[in-house]
Amino acid sequence: MPHRWLITGAGGMLGRDLADELTARGEDVVALAKADLDIADAREAIAVIVEKRPTIIVNCAAYTKVDAAEENESLANAINGSSVEFLAQAANEAGALLVQISTDFVFDGTKRRPYDINDATHPLSVYGRSKLLGELAATHAERHLVVRTSWLFGVNGHNFVEAIRNQIAKGTNPLRVVDDQRGRPTYTPHLASAIIRLAQLDARGIAHYADDDECSWFDFAHAIVEETGADTIVKPVSTREFPRLAVRPAYSVLSTERYERLTGVRPESWREGLRDYLSRRA
Ligand SMILES: NC(=O)c1ccc[n+]([C@@H]2O[C@H](COP(=O)([O-])OP(=O)(O)OC[C@H]3O[C@@H](n4cnc5c(N)ncnc54)[C@H](OP(=O)(O)O)[C@@H]3O)[C@@H](O)[C@H]2O)c1
Numbered sequence: 001m002p003h004r005w006l007i008t009g010a011g012g013m014l015g016r017d018l019a020d021e022l023t024a025r026g027e028d029v030v031a032l033a034k035a036d037l038d039i040a041d042a043r044e045a046i047a048v049i050v051e052k053r054p055t056i057i058v059n060c061a062a063y064t065k066v067d068a069a070e071e072n073e074s075l076a077n078a079i080n081g082s083s084v085e086f087l088a089q090a091a092n093e094a095g096a097l098l099v100q101i102s103t104d105f106v107f108d109g110t111k112r113r114p115y116d117i118n119d120a121t122h123p124l125s126v127y128g129r130s131k132l133l134g135e136l137a138a139t140h141a142e143r144h145l146v147v148r149t150s151w152l153f154g155v156n157g158h159n160f161v162e163a164i165r166n167q168i169a170k171g172t173n174p175l176r177v178v179d180d181q182r183g184r185p186t187y188t189p190h191l192a193s194a195i196i197r198l199a200q201l202d203a204r205g206i207a208h209y210a211d212d213d214e215c216s217w218f219d220f221a222h223a224i225v226e227e228t229g230a231d232t233i234v235k236p237v238s239t240r241e242f243p244r245l246a247v248r249p250a251y252s253v254l255s256t257e258r259y260e261r262l263t264g265v266r267p268e269s270w271r272e273g274l275r276d277y278l279s280r281r282a
Pocket of ligand 1: 008009010011012013014015033034037038039040059060061062063064079101102103104131149150151152153157
């Protein structure tokens with residue numbers, strides 16, 4: 001039976017790429033941006049979703065301002081946590097699979113080997129805790145899949161690549177970038193394909209998807225400078241020199257072993273993604 005996909009938060013960085021990818025594949029897609037559907041409005045969320053009769057719901061809506069969340073805990077929890085309860089209820093009423101997108105920030109980053117899906121969670125920030133609430137809420141859908149990912153960049157949103165390009169354009173030289181936080185940058189079109197692959201397999205539980213390979217923010221910035229052909233010098237600095245409101249995990253490399261086992265496909269390369277990004281974003 002063909003699927004009907006319903007995307008919430010379809011105006012965001014991931015949501016737009018996912019909607020575009022599904023449309024390009026000729027899939028039946030209902031893409032709802034925040035103006036079309038506020039997932040925090042329980043009654044509306046359930047009524048609208050059930051009426052559309054999706055077979056797969058992908059929740060790309062989220063409160064993603066990591067630092068601002070420290071001062072807006074109840075709003076972050078409402079959007080990232082409670083709203084997912086409403087989506088789970090809607091999924092159950094529609095008989096749909098609920099795919100909830102989550103984050104590497106559910107971990108505390110004290111490990112030095114890639115985080116497995118079964119590793120203990122211990123978020124360090126309000127944002128991380130709110131996303132963990134969302135993971136728990138998603139389990140209230142009879143059919144659910146949580147896809148954790150990390151360090152997203154895509155042409156339809158603000159992200160690290162754009163921040164570095166803005167600094168290059170402003171003539172900041174040298175650029176000082178933290179070298180003691182490691183993770184896996186992920187290009188949102190690659191993540192969109194991974195989500196589609198997992199959902200089409202009717203995968204359940206938790207899966208991690210992140211692009212290959214792991215690096216530090218410094219390494220990532222260095223690659224951006226190289227690919228743009230700028231002569232900016234990138235200098236490594238420590239997180240202590242760059243205090244921010246929310247504490248980030250020092251090491252949040254996700255193991256994609258289960259994804260690879262389920263799909264038989266290796267993750268794509270963020271460096272390739274970066275080249276594609278730069279060719280598409282003026
Ligand atoms: N960005 C990353 O590095 C990263 C890393 C790991 C995981 N993730 C997760 O990946 C997912 C997608 O992130 P993203 O980077 O694409 O975020 P994004 O660009 O901020 O997109 C999120 C979208 O959700 C919308 N939204 C906010 N509140 C809503 C509500 N109540 N109802 C409906 N829509 C609402 C936002 O609209 P407004 O902008 O108008 O508020 C925005 O369009 C999220 O679950 C995020 O937690 C992101």
